[in-house]
Amino acid sequence: MPPSNGFESLSRILNILNALSSLESAADARETYPEFPNLAEHIAQLFLEDRLFDILPRLETQRELVMKWQPAVRPALDPYISTQIGVLSKNFDDYETGHFLDYPDCCIRSFSERIRYALDELHERELAELGKRGGSKPYFVTTFGFVPCSVLCEESHSRHLIAFAEDSEVDAMRSLEVEIARALPHSHPVYQGSYYEIRSTLLS
Numbered sequence: 001m002p003p004s005n006g007f008e009s010l011s012r013i014l015n016i017l018n019a020l021s022s023l024e025s026a027a028d029a030r031e032t033y034p035e036f037p038n039l040a041e042h043i044a045q046l047f048l049e050d051r052l053f054d055i056l057p058r059l060e061t062q063r064e065l066v067m068k069w070q071p072a073v074r075p076a077l078d079p080y081i082s083t084q085i086g087v088l089s090k091n092f093d094d095y096e097t098g099h100f101l102d103y104p105d106c107c108i109r110s111f112s113e114r115i116r117y118a119l120d121e122l123h124e125r126e127l128a129e130l131g132k133r134g135g136s137k138p139y140f141v142t143t144f145g146f147v148p149c150s151v152l153c154e155e156s157h158s159r160h161l162i163a164f165a166e167d168s169e170v171d172a173m174r175s176l177e178v179e180i181a182r183a184l185p186h187s188h189p190v191y192q193g194s195y196y197e198i199r200s201t202l203l204s
């Protein structure tokens with residue numbers, strides 16, 4: 001079952017990390033999470049060494065803010081947590097990291113094999129086409145750091161990783177960004193204050 005909103009999508013990650021924090025053996029993590037065995041084992045091992053003691057309270061704080069704002073799209077996972085558990089390192093296969101973050105295979109493939117590391121001219125062209133056709137909502141939003149195979153990727157829409165959004169929805173997501181940044185300061189240079197990518201779909 002795909003998550004039914006951005007809140008459920010973030011809660012899914014918290015549930016996985018909670019489960020990994022309580023394993024007695026890191027090797028058990030491989031069987032529990034066959035879609036990302038190496039990453040799961042690594043995280044479980046870090047928990048066993050008591051090196052992730054501060055990430056669950058941080059994620060709970062982020063989850064409470066997401067519950068408050070009910071965003072259409074899941075915000076990026078707290079970059080401090082991503083760094084601590086190894087998601088931002090290149091030590092793990094893109095598919096493992098992608099599956100942990102609930103990214104669809106079509107998008108992981110386009111990210112990994114076609115080296116689409118950011119919203120690029122193909123996405124821009126799709127948005128321009130939509131703008132020309134008219135009738136679309138005024139904004140396109142993605143989880144920061146997630147690159148969909150297409151702005152129309154149905155899997156990503158259903159997993160709340162991307163959405164077309166109205167002004168009021170974008171206002172809520174920008175407010176959420178500000179509140180997360182204030183509550184959970186961190187030192188990752190790229191992610192400062194950015195939990196979403198937000199683009200206009202209107203022709204400029």
Ligand SMILES: [Zn+2]
Pocket residue numbers: 104105106107108148149150153154155156
């Ligand atoms: Zn896709």
